[in-house]
Amino acid sequence: MDETMSDQSIPRRERLRREREQRILDAAATVFAEKGYYQATIRDIATLADVADGTIYNYFDNKFDLLIAIIARLAELERLPKELNQALQGNVQEFFVATFQQRLGRVREAEAMLKAVLPQVLVNPELRQRFYRQYVLRIAAMLEPYVQAQIDRGQLCAVDARFVTRVIQSMIVGLLVLRVLGDQVLEERWTEIPGLLATLLFDGLRPFPRG
Amino acid sequence: MDETMSDQSIPRRERLRREREQRILDAAATVFAEKGYYQATIRDIATLADVADGTIYNYFDNKFDLLIAIIARLAELERLPKELNQALQGNVQEFFVATFQQRLGRVREAEAMLKAVLPQVLVNPELRQRFYRQYVLRIAAMLEPYVQAQIDRGQLCAVDARFVTRVIQSMIVGLLVLRVLGDQVLEERWTEIPGLLATLLFDGLRPFPRG
């Protein structure tokens, strides 16, 4: 019976532990996103997570570790493949739209990224590399083959697929930055942007593109 | 003769003062760009500027004021109109190339912006507005009328000029972010990018765009 109890209680404990860890991580993400990494204090996070300051250190080594964990979790949450897999079936333009939709759809997460993660990432070489691989390269590695395939199949004109991929990613990052900076034009038309962007990217700005 | 001396000495003092102010500002920009705003200490800046800690406070009210001054100086340095004025004479594609060249040409300054300024800007509402107006809107106000004019003259297809302007700005910001993040693809081909981008923007990715 004692065994049964621990059989049951260990998972419960474990569950409670994970819940708490998530609460702390949520709190950290929220506070970091609000104030940025340095202005956010452990006290802020603990208060929001409704735990004691010290408790946080039972789950994370230090403040920096919280940031790492947030980055990791954001990376985990990325479900690019799943959501985009269908798009991969469709035509190029549909794929572009889906991509932009997916990437621009999570302004909240982007805000946390830009306010909390990016500043530290830019300044910490080791973190930068990790981040670059985990995000930029990882997504590039999804887009690139598709773009290349479309070029090969004649669906896209002959350009450097790697370059196009970077441009797409840059557009996404840049739009998020401008949006978080408070740009009204972008905010008002945010949901139309994927469509507009896909068209722009595909057709260009040349007048009367087709004879 | 006494007058002559003071005539000379007053400008000298003033000159020394300005030189020193610039030295401090340069140091601050460098340290901020290296470490980010919070990791940078006044001591760091003072040491690099080769002055005492206290001296900095003869020139700037406080650490934050240094940041403001850096932003202001970067804004001053912007010579968009001058350099682009000629481009305004040329055709659309040349204009695009010139714009991208001008914006992407100063990676060093961009790095300072992204590492030191942007993080604070994103987190400080008052600063954000100031920055947004001083940079985003100011540049948008230069590009937009041109784009609109070209649309009106049939040189560009009928799209929302405001939206196109934002997309161009986003591309620039995003490319700089990726570049500063250490992207090899972008770094290697950095100088070609203005041309590639202009073409992409103008012709789009559609194969055989012209019948």
Added chain:
Amino acid sequence: MDETMSDQSIPRRERLRREREQRILDAAATVFAEKGYYQATIRDIATLADVADGTIYNYFDNKFDLLIAIIARLAELERLPKELNQALQGNVQEFFVATFQQRLGRVREAEAMLKAVLPQVLVNPELRQRFYRQYVLRIAAMLEPYVQAQIDRGQLCAVDARFVTRVIQSMIVGLLVLRVLGDQVLEERWTEIPGLLATLLFDGLRPFPRG
């Protein structure tokens, strides 16, 4: 049993907390009294209280708050009513003696007041008002009615009770100042002073006061 334990441990924690707060306050009072407010450093106080610098800030908002707390505690310690209540029963001269005894009896506290509190009080309008009400007016409000009553009952000659009250308070303050300044005459005869003062106040210096 768990409950019992926490029943016991909570008060203990609370007790420890209060002890420490008092230790800090004692240390602050001592150091302020020795050096004055500005010469006293947080380090001094922390060292004397045998805590870390930062610990002080768990109990008090800032250095100024320590001063406020000292003032408040000194005010609390004032037990004028209790100790003087009996004196109120006796005749006028006994009352005077008791009053002076009570006010002059705490040279140590007076020293802290004069060295640490008064200088700040005189210079800070908001603090001055608070202090003036808490000390001067509060004690005046005790003495005045008594004096007035004695005048009404013919035990004292007809003078302005408010004025007499101020004179009594002034005497006390002035004597303490002179004493703290190191006056030997006062120090040697300090315990006789209440008696002498009461007589002087009651009989005056006129020779052969009574026919």
Added chain:
Amino acid sequence: MDETMSDQSIPRRERLRREREQRILDAAATVFAEKGYYQATIRDIATLADVADGTIYNYFDNKFDLLIAIIARLAELERLPKELNQALQGNVQEFFVATFQQRLGRVREAEAMLKAVLPQVLVNPELRQRFYRQYVLRIAAMLEPYVQAQIDRGQLCAVDARFVTRVIQSMIVGLLVLRVLGDQVLEERWTEIPGLLATLLFDGLRPFPRG
């Protein structure tokens, strides 16, 4: 002629120097009286005296020296003997009135004393002794012989002249403290106080003092 010039210019220089020294001292006294010694900055004083910060150090060794000089000047300004010499001719009560008038008459100077000088005096043993001798003892040495003489001549009842002297001085100090603390009762009736005080001191509070 050169000699004549320097004959004239040296005194002029000397005069200018003294004027400037006085301006600095006035400024210091004013600022100290407003803010207290520590809150007052050399910059404050220099600005008010309309000289450069560094100039002050051509006249005074350091900030503390300014305080010493102010104390010395206040002591010099004391014209107790002159003004009171006539009073010494009159009867006792007139002497008391004149004494109180003289001491209470200069609230402005008293404020400087209490706000700037006293706090430092209380805290600095060496300064305290100097101050005590220069003020308390010096004035005591004027009052005491007179009081003693009057006792000997039967104009005052037989009390300890030293004690009476201290009481008088204490009253003065205490009244000034209360006044500077903002007491309304004292402020309103300030000019009557010398008379009231003299009467009180002479006749006491006993009803029907004379048979």
Added chain:
DNA sequence: TATGAATGAGGGTTCATTCAT
């Protein structure tokens, strides 16, 4: 394991004093 008080290194800032002009 959770708590939250204690810790103390670190950093921004002030300001008396110095000194080159």
Added chain:
DNA sequence: TATGAATGAACCCTCATTCAT
């Protein structure tokens, strides 16, 4: 001699981290 910028020691306070309970 007057100036006022440069200096840097000193100090208050914050906050990540530790640890006794």
